[in-house]
Amino acid sequence: xxxxxxxxxxxxxxxxxxxxxxxxxxxxxxxxxxxxxxxxxxxxxxxxxxxxxxxxxxxxxxxxxxxxxxxxxxxxxxxxxxxxxxxxxxxxxxxxxxxxxxxxxxxxxxxxxxxxxxxxxxxxxxxxxxxxxxxxxxxxxxxxxxxxxxxxxxxxxxxxxxxxxxxxxxxxxxxxxxxxxxxxxxxxxxxxxxxxxxxxxxxxxxxxxxxxxxxxxxxxxxxxxxxxxxxxxxxxxxxxxxxxxxxxxxx
Ligand code: 13P
Numbered sequence: 331x332x333x334x335x336x337x338x339x340x341x342x343x344x345x346x347x348x349x350x351x352x353x354x355x356x357x358x359x360x361x362x363x364x365x366x367x368x369x370x371x372x373x374x375x376x377x378x379x380x381x382x383x384x385x386x387x388x389x390x391x392x393x394x395x396x397x398x399x400x401x402x403x404x405x406x407x408x409x410x411x412x413x414x415x416x417x418x419x420x421x422x423x424x425x426x427x428x429x430x431x432x433x434x435x436x437x438x439x440x441x442x443x444x445x446x447x448x449x450x451x452x453x454x455x456x457x458x459x460x461x462x463x464x465x466x467x468x469x470x471x472x473x474x475x476x477x478x479x480x481x482x483x484x485x486x487x488x489x490x491x492x493x494x495x496x497x498x499x500x501x502x503x504x505x506x507x508x509x510x511x512x513x514x515x516x517x518x519x520x521x522x523x524x525x526x527x528x529x530x531x532x533x534x535x536x537x538x539x540x541x542x543x544x545x546x547x548x549x550x551x552x553x554x555x556x557x558x559x560x561x562x563x564x565x566x567x568x569x570x571x572x573x574x575x576x577x578x579x580x581x
Contacts, residue, residue: 335559338370338566355569364580377416392420398441410449424456436479454493461500486527495561501541513539517556545574
């Protein structure tokens with residue numbers, strides 16, 4: 331059975347007091363619900379405190395980015411080993427905000443993916459098209475390219491220890507969610523694309539949908555056959571919303 335997952339992406343939000351309050355509101359309400367299916371990806375400075383808060387709970391934690399380099403003179407960067415030191419189970423790589431605002435290419439994203447895996451951290455590899463690319467009818471081409479670089483570098487079997495997140499850029503933070511069918515079509519394409527190289531890897535791969543997931547639309551999205559959960563931005567900062575989305579996964 332494919333693993334299901336809801337992961338929050340806090341992005342650059344929060345402070346110690348707010349994070350404590352949010353997690354206090356979430357932890358109790360998810361206790362006993364399921365193990366191994368919930369996570370939050372937090373800003374680097376809060377990893378220490380989040381690790382302490384979550385270590386005996388059923389919520390895993392991770393980061394939102396990492397360096398592609400192992401160590402050295404890279405001022406301001408954070409390595410995979412450092413994330414491992416703080417108990418990170420996951421790290422988001424290739425989020426569209428990193429690709430577009432910080433010019434991360436498919437090559438850099440693939441290097442980061444490998445760096446995470448070498449340290450024993452599960453990369454959550456984000457792929458997705460812009461509105462223009464969708465309108466131009468090249469969604470599948472773009473996503474195939476984003477996947478190909480990673481597969482070429484790390485091998486298709488590496489996806490056994492990874493999660494893929496389909497996040498259409500036009501649906502991120504816009505309130506404009508892909509319809510369940512639109513999302514399903516791309517998820518099925520991703521699985522088919524990977525199955526060309528290894529069908530069992532494709533069958534077992536957890537593929538999340540991200541882009542304006544809310545309590546009100548999570549159930550119908552998660553009901554689609556190739557959608558195995560969600561990567562949640564804004565709604566992961568609101569305890570009631572995040573708890574409801576997690577419940578929708580395991581209902
Ligand atoms: P929103 O849920 O705020 O649209 O963000 C999605 C996202 O980018 C998660 O990584």
